[in-house]
Amino acid sequence: MEFTSALQKLGGYQPRKSQKSQEVLQKGTSLLASQSFASKGDDGKHPSLWESFEKLLLAAMDQGDMDVADECLKVLVEKFPDSPRIDCLTGIVLETKETPETALSFYDALLKDDPSNAAAWRRKVGILKRIGKIDKAVEELCKMLDTFYTEVEGWMELADIYSSCQQYTHALQALSHVLLLAPQNPFHVLHFAETAFLVPDVPLAFKMFLQAVDMTDDEDQDGVSPGDTVPTGLALRAWFGVKLVSRLIPFPMV
Known part of the structure; x- marks a missing residue:
């Protein structure tokens, strides 16, 4: 996994009980029990082991x-004692076992040593x-975002926070x-259109819903024109948005 991408995923990680994680846990415990990872990890032939x-x-x-989780973390810390990625994993474990204040102090210490650790910023936010300090978040x-302007996930999280507070303009x-x-991401265009509808900025919402339709409707899918197909997924949401907004536009009487 590419390093920056891995840190971004850890920054936004939230525990969730899924069938996949249960299967990984069942299969992975044998790796811990075997204790064979130490020799394999050092021979350079198993880069995906860690x-x-x-x-x-x-x-x-x-x-x-x-x-x-503690046993895995112990192995990783011993192998990579100065890794920002492992520091983030340590913080995630702390969030579960300790108080929010303890975890916040840990992330503050990480950011003091390395202000470029975007994952630590995300975990802190x-x-x-979670503890209700929305203004501080x-x-x-x-x-x-002043430091990492290109963090798309950070801007989306900021938008979600504002939306949860009904501050749709922000x-x-x-x-x-x-x-x-x-x-070029149609999901972002659709998200923008839906938020504009809530502002409400009807002309902007209408424009962006149409742009989302244009991005999600295939011009010629398997030889069938868009007019002969039923929209699904993002295309369906975009068309539904067009329908909602069109009801609010005062079209001139003919």
Whole structure:
């Protein structure tokens, strides 16, 4: 897994009990029990071994098995004592076992040593949101985005926070940065349109819903024109948005 991408995923990680994580936990515990990872990990022929430990740790967190999570973390810390990625995993485990204040102090220490650790910023913001300190979460997220402007996930999280507080104009401003950074993603265009509808900015919402339709409707899918197919997924949401907004537009009487 590419390093920056891995840190981004860890920054946004949230525990969830899924069938996949249960399967990873069941299969991965044999890796810990075998104790064969030490020799394999050092011979240079198993580059994905330590990534498997990370996946096992997160799967154990998902399933609430902190004994396995602690054991995986111990192995990874011993192998990579100065890794920002492992520091983030340590923080995730702390969030489960310790108080929010303890986890926040840990992330503050990480950021003091390395202000470029975007994953630590994201984890800190997540804790502040969970304990109800929304103003502080917004403040920290804005600080992060001042440093890491290209963090699309950060701008989306900021927009979600504003939307949860019904501050749709601010959410729209955050999403405008998302569109600048990822203009070809139809989901972002649709998200922008739906938020504009809530502002409400009807002309802007109508324009962006139509743009989302244009991006999600295939011109010629398997030889069938768009007019002869039933829209699904994002295309369906985009067309539904067009329908909602068109009801609010005062078309002139003919």
